[in-house]
Amino acid sequence: MGNCCAYLGPQKNTNVRVSLPAVCFVWQIAMIVLFGVFIRYNPESDAHWVEHMRTENISSDIENDFYYRYPSFQDVHVMIFVGFGFLMTFLKRYSFGGVGFNFLIASFGLQWALLMQGWFHFLDHSTGKIYIGVENLINADFCCAGSLIAYGALLGKVSPVQLMVVTLFGVTLFAVEEYIILHLLHVNAGGSMVIHAFGGYYGLAISWVLYRPNLHLSKRLNGSVYHSDVFAMIGTLFLWMFWPSFNSAITDHGDGQHRAAINTYLALASTVLTTVAISSMSQKKGKLDMVHIQNATLAGGVAMGTAAEFMISPYGSLIVGFCTGIISTFGYLFVTPFLENKLKLQDTCGVHNLHAVPGMLGGFIGAIVAAAASEEVYSREGLIDVFDFEGKHANRTVGTQGGYQAAGTCVAIAFGLVGGAIVGFILKFPIWGDPADDNCYDDEVYWEVPEDEETIPPVLEYNNHMIHKHQDIH
Numbered sequence: 001m002g003n004c005c006a007y008l009g010p011q012k013n014t015n016v017r018v019s020l021p022a023v024c025f026v027w028q029i030a031m032i033v034l035f036g037v038f039i040r041y042n043p044e045s046d047a048h049w050v051e052h053m054r055t056e057n058i059s060s061d062i063e064n065d066f067y068y069r070y071p072s073f074q075d076v077h078v079m080i081f082v083g084f085g086f087l088m089t090f091l092k093r094y095s096f097g098g099v100g101f102n103f104l105i106a107s108f109g110l111q112w113a114l115l116m117q118g119w120f121h122f123l124d125h126s127t128g129k130i131y132i133g134v135e136n137l138i139n140a141d142f143c144c145a146g147s148l149i150a151y152g153a154l155l156g157k158v159s160p161v162q163l164m165v166v167t168l169f170g171v172t173l174f175a176v177e178e179y180i181i182l183h184l185l186h187v188n189a190g191g192s193m194v195i196h197a198f199g200g201y202y203g204l205a206i207s208w209v210l211y212r213p214n215l216h217l218s219k220r221l222n223g224s225v226y227h228s229d230v231f232a233m234i235g236t237l238f239l240w241m242f243w244p245s246f247n248s249a250i251t252d253h254g255d256g257q258h259r260a261a262i263n264t265y266l267a268l269a270s271t272v273l274t275t276v277a278i279s280s281m282s283q284k285k286g287k288l289d290m291v292h293i294q295n296a297t298l299a300g301g302v303a304m305g306t307a308a309e310f311m312i313s314p315y316g317s318l319i320v321g322f323c324t325g326i327i328s329t330f331g332y333l334f335v336t337p338f339l340e341n342k343l344k345l346q347d348t349c350g351v352h353n354l355h356a357v358p359g360m361l362g363g364f365i366g367a368i369v370a371a372a373a374s375e376e377v378y379s380r381e382g383l384i385d386v387f388d389f390e391g392k393h394a395n396r397t398v399g400t401q402g403g404y405q406a407a408g409t410c411v412a413i414a415f416g417l418v419g420g421a422i423v424g425f426i427l428k429f430p431i432w433g434d435p436a437d438d439n440c441y442d443d444e445v446y447w448e449v450p451e452d453e454e455t456i457p458p459v460l461e462y463n464n465h466m467i468h469k470h471q472d473i474h
Contacts, residue, residue, distance in 0.1 A: 016431050018161050027164070031111045038115065042131035068253060069134040075245030076141045078238055080106050084148045086235030088349065090294065092225045094156045096443040101160055105151065106144045109167040113143035116175035121183075138249050145195050146174045150203030150420070152349030156222070156441035157212065159433045169423045170202060177415040186393050187408035188370070188386070188401075191247060192305030192362025198412040200356025204345060205420025210427060211344045217438035222348075229290045236294045243268055243301035247308040256386060260308035263317040264301055270321025271300030271328075278329040292329050295354045299328035302358035306366030306405070309386060311377050320365060327361070328353045356416075363409025371402025 043052045044065050052058070061067075081103060088098030117139055118130030147170035151163060158166075178194050181187045215222075224232070248260035279292040300321030312320070331353030339345040339352060373383060383389060387401055396404075427434075435445045443449050 017433050018431050020161050023161055038130050040129045040131050042133040045133045066134050072245045072249035073134055073138050075242040076138055076249050079242050080141045083235050083239035087232055088155055090224045090228050090232035091441050092228050093221050094441045094443055096447040101163055105163050105167045108164055109144040109147055109171050110140040112171045113140035120175050120179040143171050143174050146170055146199035149199030149351055149355045152351040153203030153207040153347045155348040162427050162432045173415050173419040181408040185404045185408050187404050190306035192359045193409040193412040196302045196355040196359030198416040200351045200359055201413050201416030202420040203351050205417045206424040208345045209424025212437055214437040218440035221441035232294050239298055247305055251309050256309045263308045264304045266314055266317035267300035267304040267321035270318040271325035272297045274322050274325030275329050282333055296328035299324040299358040303362040306362045307369045310369045312369050324358050367402045367405035370405050371399050373398040
């Protein structure tokens with residue numbers, strides 16, 4: 001266990017294995033070089049801000065975008081590292097892997113995301129530089145979220161090096177699909193399609209290609225214990241509380257951002273009630289299933305990702321939450337077992353029911369709401385502002401916009417499925433150090449795990465007053 005390959009817990013019999021330390025060091029050195037060549041501060045984060053204020057007639061530092069965006073960035077950052085991380089700690093012997101590898105690949109991915117999104121969206125062709133500020137940090141977190149969602153489908157079955165490969169390709173595919181959806185199709189995308197539909201189907205496609213027929217050898221570890229489910233619920237609550245920020249973080253300042261937070265807030269609340277009802281109804285004794293409460297309660301936030309900025313109305317938000325709560329909970333009850341038994345798709349976290357399907361539905365909900373938009377509801381200026389009907393898109397109708405919204409959802413799904421299948425085949429090469437079938441869902445393959453505490457006789461036995469009284473009598 002003294003060599004660097006010991007970090008990998010190899011499964012395949014091969015003399016060629018990729019070392020985790022080597023990948024981390026080489027990648028970080030590459031990032032330093034690429035950042036040195038391409039990345040610079042934007043005017044609002046550069047020391048020349050004072051001069052910029054004077055030339056742009058900006059009267060106060062408070063108008064710096066940092067003060068508008070940083071609170072939302074904090075919320076999104078907590079979701080990425082605490083929310084997603086702790087949500088994956090439900091397995092009884094894989095909590096280190098759940099939160100620790102989430103930490104690793106998010107830190108790995110956000111650096112690549114700043115570059116990839118910069119090259120596609122923010123590159124200054126006159127200087128060849130990418131100028132970044134707080135909004136770029138939010139977008140990079142969003143970009144990483146797609147790969148973290150995919151991780152949920154692969155949880156416990158892949159090595160950390162494989163996860164870094166998943167993230168490398170995931171961030172790249174995300175940047176490309178985002179460019180197609182936002183710039184070529186001119187879609188008001190939101191997170192439903194670009195993040196959740198893509199990330200969900202990306203992870204499912206990889207998991208399908210990496211199907212393990214002998215995974216039953218680790219069945220004893222593929223489950224939770226009381227305290228692991230409590231830790232996972234911490235992730236759920238952080239995600240649930242901060243989801244309004246997730247859906248509104250990079251929306252235009254003003255009414256759109258305000259409306260996005262309200263709509264997401266209401267959809268999430270509605271989803272909780274529906275999930276509790278369906279979960280209780282599904283059990284003979286009316287008890288609740290913690291799996292449903294940890295996951296399906298978040299589906300409303302996913303489904304509101306695209307339509308959150310639209311005039312869907314408060315009661316419409318409640319309807320979205322109500323319907324997606326039903327669909328997601330039924331997915332955990334019936335669809336996940338079907339996928340594993342019939343389609344040979346092993347989805348550890350059930351990302352099909354929390355991200356893939358609600359993300360797809362959210363994209364199509366956005367298409368319907370966009371197609372139904374009218375000047376009476378939005379006003380002429382409101383339609384132009386919400387859907388960016390300007391420049392070469394000035395003559396686009398709401399019906400046409402609805403069609404493009406639906407097309408954008410299909411693009412996200414296609415990138416997830418096709419890209420995931422290709423990445424899955426890459427991960428099948430026997431060089432990544434993936435765990436053996438009987439060592440899945442076990443932290444000991446990749447982590448130094450403390451020994452379980454020895455059984456100690458109950459202390460109360462020595463403090464029992466009746467025992468002392470009995471000894472005094474004798």
